[in-house]
Each structure stands twice: as structure tokens, then as C-alpha cells.
Amino acid sequence: KQEVTQIPAALSVPEGENLVLNCSFTDSAIYNLQWFRQDPGKGLTSLLLIQSSQREQTSGRLNASLDKSSGRSTLYIAASQPGDSATYLCAVRPVGTSYDKVIFGPGTSLSVIP
């Protein structure tokens, strides 16, 4: 059974720091992995999607990597800003389902201190 975990559960950093969020999954048979951002009391916004054949994706100050064989992904945020404060969730699409099934991790709550 696919399980997704994220460490740490919460992270607090001063503004300007570079930081890394971690995501682990137990079954490497996935179509893709996606990182989402969730602001308090809001829905999810997709940040980056990495297909299983890819190693990384970049968007602005965000870079996500995928090591499928080891079941790991990282989200790197460069030069963090207070506006980056949110919960970040990773999610995998497992192979072998009849619909767009997605399994989510519990999220990492990030606080960037001015």
C-alpha cells in the first residue's frame, strides 16, 4: 500500500534562507509526483509536477527533484520570503488505478520570519 510521509511537520526559518522540504513514498510505481501549496483555510494550488521519467522541475525560486528508486522527492525554495509561509503537500499518482488517484502526504507547515 502506497504511503506518503513528509518531514519535518513544521519548519520556521528567517527570511532569505534557502530551505529544503522532504517527501518520501513507499512504492516507486508512480506516474508522477506533485507539490502543492495550501494557505490557511484555502484550497490547494499546484506548484510543480514531475513525471516519473523526469529528475527535476523548476519554477522561479522553486526546484523539485525526484528519485523514484529511493522513493524520495525534495522541494528546494531559494531566498525564502514571508509570502512563502504556507503548508506544502506532496502527492503521488500510483500506477495501476482506473482513475486519477492521488495519495497525499500530511504536509509541512512553513513559517518564514521577516
Added chain:
Amino acid sequence: DGGITQSPKYLFRKEGQNVTLSCEQNLNHDAMYWYRQDPGQGLRLIYYSQIVNDFQKGDIAEGYSVSREKKESFPLTVTSAQKNPTAFYLCASSIGHQAGTQYFGPGTRLLVL
């Protein structure tokens, strides 16, 4: 503007009462989903629908019901059988047919009086 809307933003339920959460999308997506989110946990799938007039149970369907009479709409009813309904409920949609990412609505927070 294309997107997913959910209403209401906050909903209060009295004991023994059924309540219905609305989800509408104008993205022309075939597939729609309902998730429940509790503090410190990931999203858990309640129901999903791949096409009009068809829907399937997810991982935590007990105490919930849905309908899919129109492509644009996928309402969720929280019945009195759901003993712990307090949570944040998120609706999502995707192109379907294993082709697409999911797009999320803004969510509804359900509280019990």
C-alpha cells in the same frame, strides 16, 4: 474565469442533521472528487466520479453520499451517520481518463453545533 467553486465557506451542523456541500466546476472536466482534511493529516478521498451519473466510494465514504446528475456539479451530503464530521472539505476536478492533474476548490469548513 474557469475554476471550481465551493459553497458555503463555513457550514454548521446540528446533531442528527444532514447537510449538503456544493461543488461546481466550469472547466469541462469529466472527473470530480471529494476529500476530507483533518489537522496534521493529508487529504483523504471520500468519493469520486469519473463521469456523469457514475460515482465510486473512496477510502472514507461511510456517513457520506454524493450525486452526479450534471457534469458541472458534484454535491456532497454529510449524513447524521457521520459521527465526526468536523473537518475541512475540498472538492477537486480533473480531465479524467488518467490524463490530468487535479484542480482544487477553496474548501468548506464544517463545524458541529
